[in-house]
């Protein structure tokens with residue numbers, strides 16, 4: 001499903017939040033969209049909203065299902081993810097690069113091993 005910042009912003013407002021909860025959205029075609037400003041706390045990870053930056057990769061759910069988790073990100077998304085994380089890592093050298101599921105064990109997103117990805121792509 002090709003959605004982006006606008007749709008997510010609407011969903012999150014419908015939940016009564018103050019607009020999109022993520023700081024960045026990476027669309028299926030690799031385009032990077034800005035969500036919430038970095039000066040604002042996110043609304044994406046319970047217990048860590050105030051000390052983390054939330055990047056949302058669009059996808060991760062098998063087509064035709066509502067919630068079957070799958071690692072289906074596109075090549076362009078991986079490229080964009082790498083460049084934005086490298087940029088943020090330069091700005092915040094002590095930041096840990098983790099997935100939502102690393103902090104909220106009941107979650108599976110983003111449906112790949114973020115620490116392993118970071119070890120191979122960042123640093």
Ligand SMILES: [Zn+2]
Pocket residue numbers: 100101107109110
């Ligand atoms: Zn999540």
